Amino acid sequence: xxxxxxxxxxxxxxxxxxxxxxxxxxxxxxxxxxxxxxxxxxxxxxxxxxxxxxxxxxxxxxxxxxxxxxxxxxxxxxxxxxxxxxxxxxxxxxxxxxxxxxxxxxxxxxxxxxxxxxxxxxxxxxxxxxxxxxxxxxxxxxxxxxxxxxxxxxxxxxxxxxxxxxxxxxxxxxxxxxxxxxxxxxxxxxxxxxxxxxxxxxxxxxxxxxxxxxxxxxxxxxxxxxxxxxxxxxxxxxxxxxxxxxxxxxxxxxxxxxxxxxxxxxxxxxxxxxxxxxxxxxxxxxxxxxxxxxxxxxxxxxxxxxx
Amino acid sequence: xxxxxxxxxxxxxxxxxxxxxxxxxxxxxxxxxxxxxxxxxxxxxxxxxxxxxxxxxxxxxxxxxxxxxxxxxxxxxxxxxxxxxxxxxxxxxxxxxxxxxxxxxxxxxxxxxxxxxxxxxxxxxxxxxxxxxxxxxxxxxxxxxxxxxxxxxxxxxxxxxxxxxxxxxxxxxxxxxxxxxxxxxxxxxxxxxxxxxxxxxxxxxxxxxxxxxxxxxxxxxxxxxxxxxxxxxxxxxxxxxxxxxxxxxxxxxxxxxxxxxxxxxxxxxxxxxxxxxxxxxxxxxxxxxxxxxxxxxxxxxxxxxxxxxxxxxxxxxxxxxxxxxxxxxxxxxxxxxxxxxxxxxxxxxxxxxxxxxxxxxxxxxxxxxxxxxxxxxxxxxxxxxxxxxxxxxxxxxxxxxxxxxxxxxxxxxxxxxxxxxxxxxxxxxxxxxxxxxx
Numbered sequence: 001x002x003x004x005x006x007x008x009x010x011x012x013x014x015x016x017x018x019x020x021x022x023x024x025x026x027x028x029x030x031x032x033x034x035x036x037x038x039x040x041x042x043x044x045x046x047x048x049x050x051x052x053x054x055x056x057x058x059x060x061x062x063x064x065x066x067x068x069x070x071x072x073x074x075x076x077x078x079x080x081x082x083x084x085x086x087x088x089x090x091x092x093x094x095x096x097x098x099x100x101x102x103x104x105x106x107x108x109x110x111x112x113x114x115x116x117x118x119x120x121x122x123x124x125x126x127x128x129x130x131x132x133x134x135x136x137x138x139x140x141x142x143x144x145x146x147x148x149x150x151x152x153x154x155x156x157x158x159x160x161x162x163x164x165x166x167x168x169x170x171x172x173x174x175x176x177x178x179x180x181x182x183x184x185x186x187x188x189x190x191x192x193x194x195x196x197x198x199x200x201x202x203x204x205x206x207x208x209x210x211x212x213x214x215x216x217x218x219x220x221x222x223x224x225x226x227x228x229x230x231x232x233x234x235x236x237x238x239x240x241x242x243x244x245x246x247x248x249x250x251x252x253x254x255x256x257x258x259x260x261x262x263x264x265x266x267x268x269x270x271x272x273x274x275x276x277x278x279x280x281x282x283x284x285x286x287x288x289x290x291x292x293x294x295x296x297x298x299x300x301x302x303x304x305x306x307x
Numbered sequence: 308x309x310x311x312x313x314x315x316x317x318x319x320x321x322x323x324x325x326x327x328x329x330x331x332x333x334x335x336x337x338x339x340x341x342x343x344x345x346x347x348x349x350x351x352x353x354x355x356x357x358x359x360x361x362x363x364x365x366x367x368x369x370x371x372x373x374x375x376x377x378x379x380x381x382x383x384x385x386x387x388x389x390x391x392x393x394x395x396x397x398x399x400x401x402x403x404x405x406x407x408x409x410x411x412x413x414x415x416x417x418x419x420x421x422x423x424x425x426x427x428x429x430x431x432x433x434x435x436x437x438x439x440x441x442x443x444x445x446x447x448x449x450x451x452x453x454x455x456x457x458x459x460x461x462x463x464x465x466x467x468x469x470x471x472x473x474x475x476x477x478x479x480x481x482x483x484x485x486x487x488x489x490x491x492x493x494x495x496x497x498x499x500x501x502x503x504x505x506x507x508x509x510x511x512x513x514x515x516x517x518x519x520x521x522x523x524x525x526x527x528x529x530x531x532x533x534x535x536x537x538x539x540x541x542x543x544x545x546x547x548x549x550x551x552x553x554x555x556x557x558x559x560x561x562x563x564x565x566x567x568x569x570x571x572x573x574x575x576x577x578x579x580x581x582x583x584x585x586x587x588x589x590x591x592x593x594x595x596x597x598x599x600x601x602x603x604x605x606x607x608x609x610x611x612x613x614x615x616x617x618x619x620x621x622x623x624x625x626x627x628x629x630x631x632x633x634x635x636x637x638x639x640x641x642x643x644x645x646x647x648x649x650x651x652x653x654x655x656x657x658x659x660x661x662x663x664x665x666x667x668x669x670x671x672x673x674x675x676x677x678x679x680x681x682x683x684x685x686x687x688x689x690x691x692x693x694x695x696x697x698x699x700x701x702x703x704x705x706x707x708x709x710x711x712x713x714x715x716x717x718x719x720x721x722x723x724x725x726x727x728x729x730x731x732x733x734x735x736x737x738x739x740x741x742x743x744x745x
Contacts, residue, residue: 013332013411015612022613023572026555030626030667054601055613058566059557142402149401168399170429170650172738174572175664175726179733193413195404280361 014202018051021190023174024153025055025137028188029062031178032135035188036128039065039092041073041081042253043210044139044191047199049088050206051190063137064091068124070116070255071098074230077253080211095127112236115257125161128185135178137188143195144283153192159183163303196251196283197276204269214272216249216264227260251276251283333539336415336430336463339440340450344471348440348509348530349403349416350381355516356531358405359384381509400426409535424698425650427454428738431461432724435539438467438530443476443483443506447490453683455490459497460646460700460740462720465537466494466502469530474508478521496686501537505530547610548635549576549584550714550722552666553628557615568599568615569624571667574721576632577609578616586622587629587712588639593620627668629712629722637712637722638744644678644704645725645739646716647695653729653736654694655703661736665711665725672727675704704745716740 028035037052039045052061067081085092097116100106105126106119128136142149152168154176169177180186191199203210220231222241229235231243248261249272266272339345353359367383374380403414415430417423431437437458441451458466468490476482483506494502505514506525513519516531528536554571578584578595585592598605599615608614616630624630631637649655655674663672679688680701688702695701716723727737 016332019572019611019613023554026570026613027667030555031669055555055570056557057601059559143404149403150399165399169735170400170425170738172429172432172726172735173721173724174433175724177664177726177728177733177735179662179728179730181733193402193404195406195411197406282360282362 014198014205017194017198018054018202020174020193021051022055024176024188024190025052027176027178028135028137028154028186029056031176032186034131034133035063035135035137036066036093036131036133037061037063037137038139039067039081039085040139040253041067041077041084041211042139043199043203043214044141046084046208046210047191047194047202048137048139049084050202050208053088061088061090064093064131066093066095066127066131066133066136068120068127069094069096069098070120070257071096072116072256074211074213074250074253074256076213077211080209084209093127093131095123097123099123100126112238114236115255117255117258120255121161128161133185134180135186135188137190139191140189141191141194141196141199142189151189151192153189154178155187155189156180157185157187161185163187165303197273200269200273200276204273210269211253213250213253215267216247218245218247219261220244221246221248221261228262229260230256232256332411332413333436333534333537334413334415334434335436335438335534336417336427336434337438337440338417338427338430338454338458339471340442340448343440343442344382344509345416345440346382346384347380348438348469348471348507348515349414350384351509351512351515352531353384353403353405354381355512356405356407400430407531407535412534423450423453424457424648424700427457428461428648431457431463432720432738434461434463436465436467436534436537437463438469441468441470441486441490443470443472443486446486447493449684451490452493455494455497455499456681456683456686457648457700459499462716464500466499467530467533468494468502468504470504470506471509473506473513473519473522474511478506478508478513478519480522480524483525493686503527503533505533547576547719548637549578549610549630549632550574550637550666550712550719551578551616551630552668552722553624553626553630554667555626556624566617568617569630570613570615572613573608573610574666575610575719577607578630578632579607580605583633584618584630585633585636586618586624587631587637588710589622589624589628590639591620591622592633593618593622595619627666629666631712637714637719639710639712640744641707641710642675642704642745643711643713643741644702644743644745645741646681646700646702647727647737647739649695649697649699649701649737651729651734651736652697654696655699655737656694660730662728662730663705663707663725664728665707665713666722668709668711670711671708672705673707675706678702678704702742703739705739713741713744715742717742 097119100123101108106122150165152171220243221228222231222243228248249264250261252259266275337345368379370383371380401416405412417426417430439454470483470486487504506522507514513521514529518529551573552571553569557568557570559566580595580598582595584595595616596619597617598608657674657677659674661672663670677692679690680692680699681688714722723741725739726735729736
């Protein structure tokens, strides 16, 4: 498709957001020594990959891609992840939570509510240390969650990977202070100013492929805490919970154990755009059990080094 | 001059927008002193424009109920961090997103008390409109003047003075008029081009999204309709000289020859394929052989697009150099004066050395004379201060380790701005706006 900008006096907000994000990506590779881009196969990181193409083609990406694999991801997302990386001919590193468990770095939760979501933080920090990465580019957006509204585009982590929201650097104009001490690293969020709707409109405009679980499909689900979870073999149920077939889609692609589906009939990106534009519930509120764990659940995980 | 008399709430002339670019996105900032009701205003804006989603509303309703509030406290919609909720304050600039059928909005929500200059300068640096809140009972405070001054200093083209808590002064027109007249001389001195006063009650919803039955005497727009209709004043690219700071060099080797493209974001103006350009500070002249994007080549590119330029001649252009059209080149100099906002407790003194970041150029800067310090109550500049303290604003001379290609901030917000970084702590210690080459 050709989206070359005609000599017009109107600039769309998507073009504006794209230009800002491309600027951030180029700034990071120019000023950090070993950046890495976190790619999960989810919609936000799919957009990041397209922005990286816009920033660096015809050259290859000046960084590898990294996926933190909980071992409990949707198979559709993993299959898509590998296909997309092959199409792009880029390099993917996979850091596995299972390895962290096997090495005794983390202890697996047990019981019907067990999730590896929290364990990812250790795997991520270990992967950053092992790869000696000084900047990790991620797809988080400020509209996702209360504490993220305060996060900078370039967000600094100390030697323990911790985020200190009270001592963030001011970000002025488009001038980023990228200086860090040895052992520290930066998290970079080029999609900070995008909303969920912007992401879907961009996927539509750029004709980007997304994993099939974003579209309405029938699968075995069970209801827990008002959310629809995918049922997979071996999943322990609580008393009173039953498995039923339903037509759902996913608004986020996280770990299966903490990502709920929504009832939907949207089978195209255009229908998803319409659905998001009309929704009355936030993305994470509807689908992420990890954010419901407490009033400041995301803030606490972020302080510890989460994405 | 003929025509209808200027209404009292429209203090400046309508801006001339016939020659400007428009964008379906408005970035604006809100500033207010403690208890001016800024969080309530943003909450009201989001709530009445139906941008608060059910789970968010359920959350604040639950918190309000637990605290024993009689009504839902809309201010809670903007509370982010645990410490803020516990202390009932705002710590840091927060960014909010909402949209109406007319436009999308990014709000920089700047707290008024702690680190106020730092936070407000940060929010203002990317804003196209500032909403300054006043409490109708208190009128114009020193803080209000500071907020208007910083809006003008950072060259935000549009100012809204929202006179809040009108419900607590019986929606009195005279009180509104009194505050407007009290503030007018100060704002006029700042030279803000477009300025609007709106009487509101964020708590009751008057003139925020919906009009006010309580103030039939006010005939101007509500805050939201003004935000929807104000022209985002991007200068027309034909009227501003092109500036393209090189960010990154894209190189690909190959049997058909090497690809070498200069990647960056066009800071201002327009560039055309085939056009003659000059690379500064080196001063080499060449022509643009192609403007590349992932989506194909362009004949013309306008700011603020990110793109990749190829040049006709084999020059070794590096990150930090600026590609410009040959007419109206920028200054190229190592010495200049700038207004600086100081962000840290350790004062700024003559002779100090900092890292400077200007466009995509990083260098070292040494502070020369401290020319003056602004008293924001009077706008007077006290000459030759010994130091600039935390939250001070003043003019200083700087000398850089390498020549910079710059414009004055008044001419160009992108090529006239810089940040100063402490090389020991890596903290961003100040923000600067260049006023002149020296």
